[in-house]
Amino acid sequence: MNQSSNILIIGGGIIGLSIAIELTLRGAKVTVISRDFQQTATNAAAGMLAPQAEAIPPGKMLDLCLKSRALYPEWVKKIESISGIKTGYWPCGILAPVYAEKDRENYALQNLNYQWLNQAEIHQYQPGLGLEVIGGWSYPEDGQVDNRYLYESTIAAAKELKIDILEGIVIEIIRQKGKIQSIKTSIGELQAEHYVLATGAWSQELLPIPVFPRKGQMLSLKIPSDIARENLPLQQVLFGTESYIVPRQDGRIVIGATNENVGFSEGNTAAGIQELLGNAIRLYPSLKNYKILELWWGFRPNTPDEMPILGTSNYDNLTIATGHYRNGILLTPVTALLIADLIWNNKSARLLDAFNCSRFAEVSSKF
Numbered sequence: 001m002n003q004s005s006n007i008l009i010i011g012g013g014i015i016g017l018s019i020a021i022e023l024t025l026r027g028a029k030v031t032v033i034s035r036d037f038q039q040t041a042t043n044a045a046a047g048m049l050a051p052q053a054e055a056i057p058p059g060k061m062l063d064l065c066l067k068s069r070a071l072y073p074e075w076v077k078k079i080e081s082i083s084g085i086k087t088g089y090w091p092c093g094i095l096a097p098v099y100a101e102k103d104r105e106n107y108a109l110q111n112l113n114y115q116w117l118n119q120a121e122i123h124q125y126q127p128g129l130g131l132e133v134i135g136g137w138s139y140p141e142d143g144q145v146d147n148r149y150l151y152e153s154t155i156a157a158a159k160e161l162k163i164d165i166l167e168g169i170v171i172e173i174i175r176q177k178g179k180i181q182s183i184k185t186s187i188g189e190l191q192a193e194h195y196v197l198a199t200g201a202w203s204q205e206l207l208p209i210p211v212f213p214r215k216g217q218m219l220s221l222k223i224p225s226d227i228a229r230e231n232l233p234l235q236q237v238l239f240g241t242e243s244y245i246v247p248r249q250d251g252r253i254v255i256g257a258t259n260e261n262v263g264f265s266e267g268n269t270a271a272g273i274q275e276l277l278g279n280a281i282r283l284y285p286s287l288k289n290y291k292i293l294e295l296w297w298g299f300r301p302n303t304p305d306e307m308p309i310l311g312t313s314n315y316d317n318l319t320i321a322t323g324h325y326r327n328g329i330l331l332t333p334v335t336a337l338l339i340a341d342l343i344w345n346n347k348s349a350r351l352l353d354a355f356n357c358s359r360f361a362e363v364s365s366k367f
Helices: 013-023 062-083 119-125 145-161 202-204 270-283 285-289 331-343 350-355
Strands: 002-009 030-035 094-098 115-118 135-139 165-166 170-176 179-185 186-197 212-222 237-239 242-247 252-256 291-303 309-312 316-323
Touching: 002 013, 013 030, 013 062, 013 145, 013 316, 013 331, 030 186, 062 145, 062 270, 062 331, 062 350, 115 119, 119 135, 145 165, 145 242, 165 331, 186 331, 202 212, 252 270, 252 350, 270 285, 270 309, 309 350, 331 350
Parallel strands: 002 030, 002 186, 030 165, 094 237, 186 316
Antiparallel strands: 094 135, 115 135, 170 179, 179 186, 212 252, 212 291, 237 242, 242 252, 309 316
């Protein structure tokens, strides 16, 4: 099998698919090759859009995250209009309760909307919190999107746009004289004029770039059947110091996530699930009575500075978009737009400079 297209996206997670959609809308012919969704970072996510709740320090990373959060309403509207499938986008706000005064520290972020709530205020604002909660930060502009609905909507949009989506594993990237010649895959050799590496936690299997997996275990609960959907007990995300609780509008509650340096070790563990449930019940005790719906896991692509690798590479026809770690869902719109601008319009935003692979000088010189 030997196919040729204008642009070949290596990686079919939310990042790769969204880049493919943006490029297609600009006139490119795009092919995506994807591996098993079960293990991807898209599946490991809770879908939080939380640049403030995550306490990302001021700098380029925060700028990138805030820009992407601002893009979200129009971006999901575009994806939904193409696919006809809702993404579960919900600008519900995030509440970040704390148990100790030392956890009250927060960055003084000018021109951003947030508020400290003392013990009395936070328990009035969100009934049912654990008695150990002494206060917390309210971030009304943070929110969430249902990562699974988002992925389904994005897949459907890609198919509606006639993007070729192939299922297979990339075995090797063939490189010669500063260019990518082709890629060897489990379904044959593929060629294109330009390539995008968006393989997440598996990126180092193909190029010597500093991306490595961090396993995240998660679970979901179901609110009791006697609680009406319009009276959900949680109307916003609870972002605790030890766990987060993400209520969905369909009555599910997502709890996450562990952060394990165990390579590609698959499966849920008793210790991981015990940790998640213990921390969540401490934060919101009523959860102890909720039924468990599902357990799952995935692998987040981490980098040494916990920032993504975006932009040009040592090869003229290879662009990199990987290493999004815990912020892949949040950063999807801005990544898609910036990478599409770079490839199709030869327009490199200054914001991309901070995320180029060249910042890891010792590593980038090896490929």
